[in-house]
Amino acid sequence: MAQVLEFRLPDLGEGLTEAEIVRWLVAVGDVVAIDQPVVEVETAKAMVEVPCPYGGVVTARFGEEGTELPVGAPLLTVAVGPAEGSSGPAGSSTRDLSPEDAGTSGADTAAVRAGVSDTMAAGAGVSGAGAGAGVSGAGASQGRTGDGGTSDESSGNVLVGYGTGAPVARRRRISPAAQRASAPAAGRAAHEESAEHSGPVPVISPLVRRLARQNGLDLGQLAGSGPDGLILRADVEYALRAAGSTVRPLPAPAPGVERPAAPLSGTSVSAGGSPAPSGTGGRRIPLRGVRGAMAAKLSRSRTEIPDATCWVDADATELMAARAAMNAAGGPKISVIALLARICTAALARRPELNSTVDTAAGEIVRLPEVHLGFAAQTERGLVVPVVRDAHRRSAESLSAEFARLTEAARQGRLTPGELTGGTFTLNNYGVFGVDGSTPIINHPEAAMLGVGRIVPKPWVHQGELAIRQVVQLSLTFDHRVCDGGTAGGFLRHVADCVEQPAVLLRTL
Incomplete structure (x- = not known):
């Protein structure tokens, strides 16, 4: 059975305490090599690709694109080679191996995948290959109490502590399932198509993703006007205007969920991308990142x-x-x-x-x-x-x-x-x-x-x-x-x- 190593968000520079996930570069089930970039994150100073120090098969990802994580929070877990005499529940992190020990060669890929299959069959598999896939089964149901963490069932994310029993403080986001359940009937088809869309959407800015998400717009259906098909903010605004010149407000968030305040119903999108105020309402944009x-x-x-x-x-x-x-x-x-x-x-x-x-x-x-x-x-x-x-x-x-x-x-x-x-x-x-x-x-x-x-x-x-x-x-x-x-x-x-x-x-x- 393969050992599962947990890779946490590393320290990305002086004074940086958190980063926002912009784009996942790997999916659950992908084979990664040592030092291969696995996620693109935005800090307060730059956009950087984060390499993984382990080589093996990705078994879980923590956090959707747009999620903000503190330094030290889990990013993903990787199954590395068949582990003989491995103890502890499948899905738990093994921290006593160096990146060199965790590497796998091309010849070991089949063995690693077999070990991952055994692990998943044992009841600690992964759910969902899309963005924000979390650990389910035995490992998640136990809340990973062995690591002092808790399970966040509403978002599919697992919060892992630092050994003190306190969970890592992290922003919570509305899960794709909750968004589909609470979205208007007219927008459910777009959400379902977005969930089934395969391959990364060519969007570099988290603000563009957030604008589309707030208004139920499927980025997978847009053709970007930027370099190499990059979807720009202007593309999203044009699509919203073409759809009826109005911005749909987000459904009410679940308790404890943070999101920008939605514009009032009937508010139109202005040329600058911000909704024109109608009455006393307005859209709130968090001051974070750069x-x-x-x-x-x-x-x-x-x-x-x-x-x-x-x-x-x-x-x-x-x-x-x-x-x-x-x-x-x-x-x-x-x-x-x-x-x-x-x-x-x-x-x-x-x-x-x-x-x-x-x-x-x-x-x-x-x-x-x-x-x-x-x-x-x-x-x-x-x-x-x-x-x-x-x-x-x-x-x-x-x-x-x-x-x-x-x-x-x-x-x-x-x-x-x-x-x-x-x-x-x-x-x-x-x-x-x-x-x-x-x-x-x-x-x-x-x-x-x-x-x-x-x-x-x-x-x-x-x-x-x-x-x-x-x-x-x-x-x-x-x-x-x-x-x-x-x-x-x-x-x-x-x-x-x-x-x-x-x-x-x-x-x-």
Whole structure:
């Protein structure tokens, strides 16, 4: 009989205590190899694929897509090889094996599957091969009391404790069976088709899944307009409008079940995806994941940092001409943001006060020797700030390549926690949204942020004559605790001088 090992949600990075299941990559009954990714989860900092340290056959999965789990909660169980002299009920976790001991080769696959069949025949099998399949039979009916856990029959999930007898605290969700039972008759067919749909639905955003689930929409019937058939939020909104321009409210949840508040009956979907208010009602969207982490950081910044902003208009005509000359010479293309980043690092070398942080506990300003340059990137999952490491040591060509790599990773939701932390100064190019100026919130715990507006032709006095020039507005928001207006103004003026006359930058290279 095969041994069944339990794989729990690992620690995914500094300060991360929970993660939301976005997509299962394996189903119950699949054979997995050691270190094979088995689930895609979203943390407060990034979307990551979690590899399983065991090799064998998946016997159970804990949690549906959209479920939020704390670090240390069970993810799945894997049957690894025929276990001789195994003790304890089938389905219990075995924690004394290393991942290497738990591996199986291709030749052992049949034996493992046979062991799993014996285990299931013994009364501790698995129920349901779909998302959120849980352990049933003897192992589940006992509530896994041997591990200090309890069984959550309403959701099909098993809550396993840490050995203290207390169950793991976890959000509960409405099970597919409960949703089908409480859904209106007109929507039951869609729920049943969704339950029978085989293969993963190409949806990357949990918000898209939640919007469809709240309105009884079967994602398996939609054709995505994104890359590789990816279903986007706009696709769901279009399907809802085509179905009658109204949003069906969710049925009343079972006691203890958390979900966003449903819109009132007859509320229409607006262009932004949120229901237009009808009366006094509205839809509640939980602040969690990337958006929740960013909200907490911005709120802390506004609370702790006494910020001030100064700005200046600059003639970027010569900078754009220099970039055109660089790109005409051949080789990798140089981006405008890379040139601005290079100017930033040169200005920070002259004004190191702005590359610092405040240690409020010690009452000290900490000047940082390295420049790790963050830049704001807007994604479907919210605002993220990837970090270019050691930006002060990079050339414009190296900066261009790194900006491109991190931007693409942000769009795909593949940034690692390490690529989203540790910034010392942020560059915010809000000009891509077609705006000229802004007073951004400092990315806590940094001390300053440089904002760059759009570069557009404007009337400008050049060499004593009125001319049409490429003009950009630059703004600097800074922590007034680390420096005064003279330092901030000197930094911004040097940036503007380098933009207007790129040759000035050569003095610092």
